[in-house]
Amino acid sequence: PYVTTGLAMLVPTGSSIKNLDDLRAPGTKIVVKLGTTGEAFAARELPDAHITRMQADPACALEVSQGKADAWIYDQLSIFRYHKQFAKSTRAELAPIRSEQWAIGLAKNNPELRDKVNAFLAEFRAAGNFERLGERYLADEKTLMERLGVPFIFSAVAPLAVLPLAEETATSGDPLFVLLLALIATVAIFAFWRLTRSRSPRASGNSDLLGFAALWIVLAAIGWFVFHQLSYDWHWEGIWRRRWSLLDGWLASIRISFLSLLGCIVVAVALVAGGRSPSRPLRFLCRAYTEIVRGSPLIVVLLVGYYVVADAFEIHDRELAGILLLSLFAGAYLGEILRGGIESVGRTQFESARAVGFDRWQAYRHIILPQAIRRVLPAIAGLFIMLIKDSSLLSYIGTEEFTKQADIARAATATGLEAYLPLAFGYLALTIPLAYIAARLERKFAYEC
Numbered sequence: 520p521y522v523t524t525g526l527a528m529l530v531p532t533g534s535s536i537k538n539l540d541d542l543r544a545p546g547t548k549i550v551v552k553l554g555t556t557g558e559a560f561a562a563r564e565l566p567d568a569h570i571t572r573m574q575a576d577p578a579c580a581l582e583v584s585q586g587k588a589d590a591w592i593y594d595q596l597s598i599f600r601y602h603k604q605f606a607k608s609t610r611a612e613l614a615p616i617r618s619e620q621w622a623i624g625l626a627k628n629n630p631e632l633r634d635k636v637n638a639f640l641a642e643f644r645a646a647g648n649f650e651r652l653g654e655r656y657l658a659d660e661k662t663l664m665e666r667l668g669v670p671f672i673f674s675a676v677a678p679l680a681v682l683p684l685a686e687e688t689a690t691s692g693d694p695l696f697v698l699l700l701a702l703i704a705t706v707a708i709f710a711f712w713r714l715t716r717s718r719s720p721r722a723s724g725n726s727d728l729l730g731f732a733a734l735w736i737v738l739a740a741i742g743w744f745v746f747h748q749l750s751y752d753w754h755w756e757g758i759w760r761r762r763w764s765l766l767d768g769w770l771a772s773i774r775i776s777f778l779s780l781l782g783c784i785v786v787a788v789a790l791v792a793g794g795r796s797p798s799r800p801l802r803f804l805c806r807a808y809t810e811i812v813r814g815s816p817l818i819v820v821l822l823v824g825y826y827v828v829a830d831a832f833e834i835h836d837r838e839l840a841g842i843l844l845l846s847l848f849a850g851a852y853l854g855e856i857l858r859g860g861i862e863s864v865g866r867t868q869f870e871s872a873r874a875v876g877f878d879r880w881q882a883y884r885h886i887i888l889p890q891a892i893r894r895v896l897p898a899i900a901g902l903f904i905m906l907i908k909d910s911s912l913l914s915y916i917g918t919e920e921f922t923k924q925a926d927i928a929r930a931a932t933a934t935g936l937e938a939y940l941p942l943a944f945g946y947l948a949l950t951i952p953l954a955y956i957a958a959r960l961e962r963k964f965a966y967e968c
Contacts, residue, residue, distance in 0.1 A: 525615020
C-alpha cells in the first residue's frame with residue numbers, strides 16, 4: 520500500500536448526519552457509485568438504508584446537492600472536491616467511517632515486477648516525494664485534514680487489517696426459476712424461427728439442406744474457435760444467487776418500455792397534429808421540438824431532464840421520470856415517421872374522400888392513416904425495438920432496470936461476462952418476439968398476400 524485513505528460522507532447542508540451511527544437510521548437514503556468500496560460498505564453495514572447506485576461521481580454529488588439522498592459515501596479526496604463544487608448545498612464529513620488503502624494490482628506470475636514496484640515505492644517515500652506531491656497538488660486537502668485532525672492520505676502506510684472475504688454460500692437448484700427461464704427461452708426461440716424462416720412457396724431441395732448443414736458447421740466452428748481462444752475463468756455462482764434480482768430488472772424493463780411506448784405514441788400524435796395545424800406558432804413549436812430532440816443524445820436528455828426539468832417540477836420518482844423522458848425522446852422520432860407516412864399518401868386521395876362526403880377526421884381515419892401506417896410499419900417496429908434497448912440508459916439516473924441490476928450483480932461478484940451474457944440474451948428475448956409481431960402485422964396489412 521502507498522496511500523492510506525478512508526470512506527467519507529457528503530451530506531446536505533443542515534443535515535444532522537455526522538457519523539456512521541447516524542447513517543444506520545432506518546430509511547436513510549444513501550447514494551454510492553457502482554462498483555466502489557463505498558457501495559460494498561453500504562450494502563454490508565447499512566442493511567436498513569435505501570441505497571441508490573449511480574454510474575458516475577457527478578450524479579452522486581447532484582443527488583446530495585438536490586436533496587435526493589441523505590449522504591454519499593466515497594473516498595475523502597473526491598468528497599472534498601465535490602463539496603467545493605457544491606459548497607452552498609453540501610457539507611463534507613471527512614472523518615473516515617472506514618479506513619482503506621490503495622495499492623497496485625499486478626499479475627500473479629511476475630514476482631520480479633512486484634519487487635521492483637515495491638522498491639520504487641519505498642525509495643519514493645524515503646526521498647520525501649509523496650510529501651512533495653501532496654504539497655503541490657493537494658495543498659487545500661492536506662491543510663483541511665490537518666486542521667480536522669484527520670491523517671493525510673500520504674502520511675501513514677502501515678498495513679491495515681485485511682477484511683475477510685464474504686463466504687460464498689453453496690448454490691442450489693430453483694425449479695420455478697428454471698421453468699420461467701425455459702418458458703422465456705422457448706417463446707424467444709419460436710419467434711426467432713418464425714421470423715427468420717423462408718416464406719417462399721418453393722419446396723426445399725437437397726441443395727438447401729446441404730447449404731444449411733454447411734452454414735451450421737461454419738457457425739459452430741467459429742463459435743468453438745472464439746470461446747476456445749478466450750482466456751477467462753467462468754464463475755457463475757454469484758450471478759445465479761442474484762437470478763431473481765436480474766429477473767426483477769428484466770420485468771422492470773418490460774414495464775418501462777411498454778409505458779414509454781404508450782407515451783411516445785401520444786407525443787407523436789400530438790406532434791403530427793400540431794405540425795399540420797393551421798396555427799403557424801404551433802407548427803413552429805412542434806418542428807423546433809422535433810429537431811432539438813432528434814439532435815440531442817438520449818443520455819443528455821435523461822440527465823438534463825431528470826436533474827433539471829424533473830427536479831423543477833418536483834418529480835423525484837426515477838422510474839416515472841425515465842418513462843416520461845423516454846416518451847418525449849422517442850415521440851419525436853415516431854412523429855417524423857408518421858408524418859412521412861401521411862405525406863407519402865397522395866393529396867388526391869384526401870380530396871376524393873372529401874368529395875364523397877367524408878369529413879376531415881373520417882378521411883384520415885378510413886383513407887389516409889391505414890395506408891400511412893402500412894407503409895411505415897417496419898420503421899415503427901424498429902423504433903419500438905430501439906426503445907426497449909434505450910431503456911438501459913435509465914441506469915444513469917439510478918433506475919434499477921435490467922441493465923442496472925446486471926451492473927449491480929457484476930460489481931458485487933467481481934465478474935464480467937457472466938453478467939453481460941444474461942443481459943444480452945434478456946434483451947434478445949424482448950426484441951425478437953416484438954420483431955416477429957411486427958412482421959406478422961406487416962403481412963396482415965399488406966395489399967397482396
